[in-house]
Amino acid sequence: MLETSGVPFFDANGRLAGYRGIDRNITGGRGVRQTRLLPNNMIEVTVTDSGPGINTIMAGKIFDQFQTSKETGMGIGLSLSRTIIEVHGGKLWVDKDYQNGALFGFELRVSK
Secondary structure (H helix, E strand, C coil): CEEEEEEEEECCCCCEEEEEEEEEECCCCEEEEEEEECCCCEEEEEEEECCCCCCHHHHCCCCCCCCCCCCCCCCCHHHHHHHHHHHCCCEEEECCCCCCCEEEEEEEECCC
């Protein structure tokens, strides 16, 4: 279960562009979610945490089907997520060089 507190931010025209917030999960870990409107009519969402991060071997194949670092994981979640986002004209990535945990992001076109 997550508790979310968000602060709205606005684009240059005063329209709501998204929310910036910090999520706390029930284990006490912290994740930061940032959302911003990009000039190319895309919205970008990045999520970071302060956990152990992603090792370089896993980072290179993290979006491949059936790749998992979890003992009971199936390894289809990130692969499926990337496919869905790409079908909608977006992209999903992991920052392999992020030093303080893990950083994932995605972009999607803003709906009209």
